Amino acid sequence: MNPVLENIKNRRSVRSYKADPVPQEIIQQVIEAGNYAPTGNNRQAWRFVVVTDPEMRGKLYETAFANWKKVFDNIKKNNPEHYESVKHYGEMKDPVYYEAPCVVFVIGQGPIDSAMVTENMMLAATSLGLGSCYLYFGAQVLDNSEIVEALELGEGEKIYGPVILGYPDKAPEMPVKKPPVVKWI
Numbered sequence: 001m002n003p004v005l006e007n008i009k010n011r012r013s014v015r016s017y018k019a020d021p022v023p024q025e026i027i028q029q030v031i032e033a034g035n036y037a038p039t040g041n042n043r044q045a046w047r048f049v050v051v052t053d054p055e056m057r058g059k060l061y062e063t064a065f066a067n068w069k070k071v072f073d074n075i076k077k078n079n080p081e082h083y084e085s086v087k088h089y090g091e092m093k094d095p096v097y098y099e100a101p102c103v104v105f106v107i108g109q110g111p112i113d114s115a116m117v118t119e120n121m122m123l124a125a126t127s128l129g130l131g132s133c134y135l136y137f138g139a140q141v142l143d144n145s146e147i148v149e150a151l152e153l154g155e156g157e158k159i160y161g162p163v164i165l166g167y168p169d170k171a172p173e174m175p176v177k178k179p180p181v182v183k184w185i
């Protein structure tokens with residue numbers, strides 16, 4: 001198969017990682033791939049914050065986990081059907097960042113550009129033998145001023161991702177993908 005198409009199809013959201021660190025030059029290659037994303041007027045209005053420091057990863061985990069837990073408990077209480085499909089997350093040690101050794105925040109000014117950046121990053125990660133995952137819950141850290149300060153969030157800037165990176169511990173199963181809905185004219 002065409003290697004680009006194969007890579008697109010092989011990319012999976014990985015939720016189990018080895019503790020091995022990702023070498024900095026590999027992280028840089030992933031970031032460079034993100035940085036090559038298309039962008040309106042070639043603005044490239046984004047930047048990256050890479051977190052590998054265990055202390056900061058711990059702060060991220062504590063803050064985001066507390067916010068994740070509120071949502072999880074609410075699902076448990078009010079939506080038993082949905083809870084059945086997500087309850088296994090409650091048994092994980094880290095159901096937010098999945099203990100990934102590297103967390104990359106894309107700090108940008110627009111959701112479209114930033115989404116393109118993160119998909120480029122995840123495809124690059126797959127091609128380099130890394131696992132990755134886009135994390136809505138990983139971005140729920142803004143109620144911790146220490147983290148906000150570390151991210152240096154400025155006027156008009158928002159967090160996209162983060163994208164976690166690491167060497168996969170378990171290969172995830174392919175989730176069911178619906179066929180594309182297409183109208184040909």
Ligand SMILES: Cc1cc2nc3c(=O)[nH]c(=O)nc-3n(C[C@H](O)[C@H](O)[C@H](O)COP(=O)(O)O)c2cc1C
Pocket residue numbers: 011012013014015133134135136137138175
């Ligand atoms: C906007 C967005 C937010 C996501 N947030 C989370 C998240 O918080 N936690 C998580 O485990 N996966 C998250 N994912 C990953 C999706 O669950 C995943 O892409 C989907 O289940 C399809 O699986 P695949 O990526 O392996 O094809 C997110 C994906 C996107 C695009």
